[in-house]
Amino acid sequence: MAANKLKVIPDILEEHFEELAFLWGQRQEALYSPEYTLPELLELEERIEAHVQGLLVGAEHTIPFVDDGLSQDEPLEVFAASYTLLRLNIDSAARQVMDAFFQAEGPQLEGIREALCHGPIDMVMGRLHEAVTSAPAPIAAAAAEALAFHGKLDPAIPRLAKFFQDKNAKVRRAAWRLIMLVPAPGLLSPEVSAQLSDAATHDEDPVVKAEALQRRCYFAAGYPGQTFRSGTNSGSCKGGRAWAPAIPCAGYLRPSRRCRNSAGSDAKQRSSHRCSGRSCVHENHRGGY
Numbered sequence: 001m002a003a004n005k006l007k008v009i010p011d012i013l014e015e016h017f018e019e020l021a022f023l024w025g026q027r028q029e030a031l032y033s034p035e036y037t038l039p040e041l042l043e044l045e046e047r048i049e050a051h052v053q054g055l056l057v058g059a060e061h062t063i064p065f066v067d068d069g070l071s072q073d074e075p076l077e078v079f080a081a082s083y084t085l086l087r088l089n090i091d092s093a094a095r096q097v098m099d100a101f102f103q104a105e106g107p108q109l110e111g112i113r114e115a116l117c118h119g120p121i122d123m124v125m126g127r128l129h130e131a132v133t134s135a136p137a138p139i140a141a142a143a144a145e146a147l148a149f150h151g152k153l154d155p156a157i158p159r160l161a162k163f164f165q166d167k168n169a170k171v172r173r174a175a176w177r178l179i180m181l182v183p184a185p186g187l188l189s190p191e192v193s194a195q196l197s198d199a200a201t202h203d204e205d206p207v208v209k210a211e212a213l214q215r216r217c218y219f220a221a222g223y224p225g226q227t228f229r230s231g232t233n234s235g236s237c238k239g240g241r242a243w244a245p246a247i248p249c250a251g252y253l254r255p256s257r258r259c260r261n262s263a264g265s266d267a268k269q270r271s272s273h274r275c276s277g278r279s280c281v282h283e284n285h286r287g288g289y
Helices: 010-030 038-056 059-071 075-087 091-101 106-118 122-134 137-149 159-165 169-179 190-200 206-220
Strands: none
Touching: 010 038, 010 059, 010 075, 038 059, 038 075, 059 075, 059 091, 059 106, 075 091, 075 106, 091 106, 091 122, 091 137, 106 137, 122 137, 122 159, 137 159, 137 169, 159 169, 169 190, 169 206, 190 206
């Protein structure tokens, strides 16, 4: 008896794709919202993964339904397309993502960068390393973030330090985010980081100032050049619902300390969460290109 052939229903794939893009936007907002608890974030994460699985069922048949999203101007749509293609674990799909990445700018680059940070990159690792050393600065910085997010970036690459003084403000923002992503001793010595932080307070871009100020706080707290450690005194505790998003830690994402009256005794809320090819909720990774 012949095996049943997979029947792909276009409307179902389209629905999964639209929901993935929508819920990822909800997730981005939830990371900064005092109205979300960690269990609620994890529930949102499960809903996202359910729609991803719905797309993956189509295997190679899914590719023509999502690849058009790579060229859109909406970063959430670009993310959904890029992330799905990476998760398919098909070489041609991964190549499509990287081909678009090397030509991307603005919202398109933002969406692909986010997908590269959260999706599997084994198939594109070589091209990401190539981008860090030879691509234009915005693309190189995005590639560096993706590699650092997975713990695969060599902080000794000379070009990385130049990102802090790049003429493009979005590249400078990425440089400050990289400080918190690479292992100790990091991209720069504490002394040089402090000097750059002082200079960044006079930067014309307010987001660069904010990124530098946040890093300066961590240096002052005794974490110079190191990735974020579990537990922070930042954030407020109101009604047991506020929580401070955590920082990615070289591929491992650790939940931050929450209010005593909201964290409870559930050990799962305090455990580390490995980012290994599926999206992770325990990070504070907002940026843009």
